[in-house]
Amino acid sequence: MELEGAQVNVAQLVKDARFAAQQTQASLAERAGVSRGTVAAIETGARSPSWEMLTVLLAATGKQMKIELEPLDDDIRRAVATRADDTSAADSLSMTVSLMEGLVDLEYRFEGLAAAAVLGAPISLAEPVELALPDGPEAVSWLADLVRTGAAAVTPVGRSYPLGGVTSPEGVARLVELGEGGRFLLEIWLRTFTVQFVPAEGSRRAVLVVGEHAPLRVQPLHEIDTTDRHAARVLRLLREQAQDARE
Secondary structure, X not given: OEOOOOHHHHHHHHHHHHHHOOOOHHHHHHHHOXXXXXXXXXXXXXXXXXXXXXXXXXXXXXXXXXXXXXXXXXXXXXXXXXXXXXXXXXXXXXXXXXXXXXXXXXXXXXXXXXXXXXXXXXXXXXXXXXXXXEOOHHHHHHHHHHHHOOOEXXXXXXXXXXXXXXXXXXXXXXXXXXXXXXOEEEEEOOEEEEEEEEOHXXXXXXXXXXXXXXXXXXXXXXXXXXXXXXXXXXXXXXXHHHHHHHO
């Protein structure tokens, strides 16, 4: 049975078992009756062993597998429960927002996995953080003013260096024109955002979360999408729990 999709976990499992037995790759290979290259390939994730081979390798280290079944998504439920009173993601992001003078006056919203983290998902607040600004003169002026202070730098997505001259509506328009999909990176106060101007009716749909330093507007849970398999499981469970709470 191939352990498809679990190469990294299996690699670490074999490596940990070998280290615990104080064996080299060569000695483990000899005891298991395989080549050293096979052990090396498994430990680097280049090869996924069959169930039988994994059992033989672990036996050669004096270990055996023990598998227990648990209800679907129990691991996610435990992680969500652990984060129930954790406001660190919201507090961290609110610190930056408090330093971005004028942002709280706009109908912006944080999107994607950053929004999920703020809403309590057991997901790290990874950068760049997705930020949607309402497409209109107020947000354009806010961005130009922010760059003019020298506290922020902006880089069109797809380019490797910041763009100068973004201190006017014309400069902002050029920034959007140069960025892939109209997106650009905003670097300010040691945090990086991926920013995009969106229709105001889109950014207006937001959940208000109270942070330690400033309120946050985030994308509603049911609108968040991701290609990350683990995050998708978390989002599905959170939506199910929200639905159950409404019923």
